[in-house]
Amino acid sequence: MARVINTASAQMGPISRSETRRDTVRRLIEMMREAKARGAELVVFPELAFTTFFPRWLIEDEAELDSFYETEMPGPETAPLFEEAKKLGIGFNVGYAELVHEQGKKRRYNTAILVDPGGEIVGKYRKVHLPGHDAPQPGRTHQHLEKRYFEPGNLGFGVWRAYGGVMGMCICNDRRWPETYRVMGLQGVEMVMLGYNTPYDHTQHPDIDSLTQFHNHLSMQAGAYQNATWVVGTAKCGVEEGSNMVGQSVIVSPSGEIVAMASTIGDEVITARCDLDIGKRYRETIFDFARHREPDAYRLIVERKGAVPPPM
Template sequence: MSRQIIVASAQMGPIAKTEPRQSCVARMVDMLREAHGRGARLVVFPELALTSFFPRWMIEDKDELEAWYEEDLPSPATQPLFEAAAELAVGFYLGYAERVSEEGRIRHFNTSVLVGPDGKIIGKYRKVHLPGHDAPQPGRTFQHLEKRYFEPGNLGFPVFDGFGGRVGMMICNDRRWPEAYRVMGLQGVDLIALGYNTPVDHTGHTDIDSLTQFHNHLSMQAGAYQNASWVVGTAKCGREEGSMMVGQSVIIAPSGEIVAMASTLEDEVITAKADLDLGTRYRETIFDFARHREPDSYGLIVERKGAGDPI
């Protein structure tokens, strides 16, 4: 039985600080319809797709800060997107800021959901690898305060059955950490949906920041190849409230090859036919973990050398 599906990356251009959620959702509905017109069954939107990237600012007023988060999805503002998905029978990935009452307290996460073609939520993921700082840094034009406004995700890296295969999720900085891909690879993931908002000056070191787009693609291509999975990486990009963010949203095959890439820094839909069985072939040959992976040996090396010693 063929497991070929058309997938879409729905890149978003800048979102102004004053742009209401309803406007962002309308933009996404338009792109969902465009993707549907091309035959797409799954559309991947960016990280924090409902608002501007608010961690770039120091926000001290509690009410002002809480206004950036969502308590439940679908909310009144996002309901049209869920309804359009059900109408068109097209699923989607959506990144947003989550506010939730857990363990007797209010908690905040950088979150994404996977929504099925019936408009119902299949699964949720909370960003594990939070970049940036928990306090303002001197000399920075724009702050990066994700560690102040979010907790590290507590759901692990689950994969979910849907769209003819097994689908996992990441958010932005997760893509730089090989263990994020590997945990899902060990669960037989077929496709990883990944949204990002990445400023070009995120480290403050020009020699590193000049390679931001190269590193963006490098990490996703390596993760796709080494874990035999499709990766759909979707940016929120362009000059947003003065901060320049990278674009070049991509669809990457399990071979590590980029098969589609955005060419603008605006709202743009790219699509590709994803043969989920291509990943199966890699898992049965080069990356047959059961046959070729030797996790016990890794422990022996660390034990003999010492955790901090060069291997």
């Protein structure tokens, strides 16, 4: 029996700094309804989906900074999204800024959650690979202060059994790092949900930044293929508060092929029929780790090059 998840990627256009949580939640609900009408069982929303991308500014007032974070999930303003999901019988993945008190300290994380069709949270992930800087950089029109406003995630790259498969999550810059996918791949992940907010000028080196769209898809396609998993990448995009952000949200097959892609830089829903058994075929053939990764042979290759191999 085929294990199919009809999946939607719900790309968002710009969110202005003045836009309220209620405004953004209404937009998310509209796309959730469209996804359900098109047969989706799961919809993936972007990173920091409830607010503008606030790390582009230096915010020194603590109360103002706190206003961009969620202290509970769901909270009064985000609860309607959960209620609508339960009403429709559709699950979702969504990213947000999380403020918690842990170990007697205020902590801030760039977080994503997986919610089942009953409106219950079944998994949480906190972004590990934080890009940008911890202090303003001279000469930049827009800052990228994720290191100032978030701590690296402390939950690792977990997987969850849900939707009839093995589900994983990562956020934005995580997609560029092969270990993100491999850690989940070694746990048998079958679908990775990935929201992002990526500006075109993130490195300030034109030769690199001009390839932003290419690298965006390259990283997701490579991660999908090399780990035999579906990858659902969902952007917040367009010109947001003067910052030009990458779109091209995609659903990528375990073959590495893009099977659906957004064609606008606004709110847009794309869908695909994601057969999890496609990944199983790759794991049983080309990427059968147990059969094809011989620890002794690998160690011999590394030693001949004069390097110290990592522990196996």
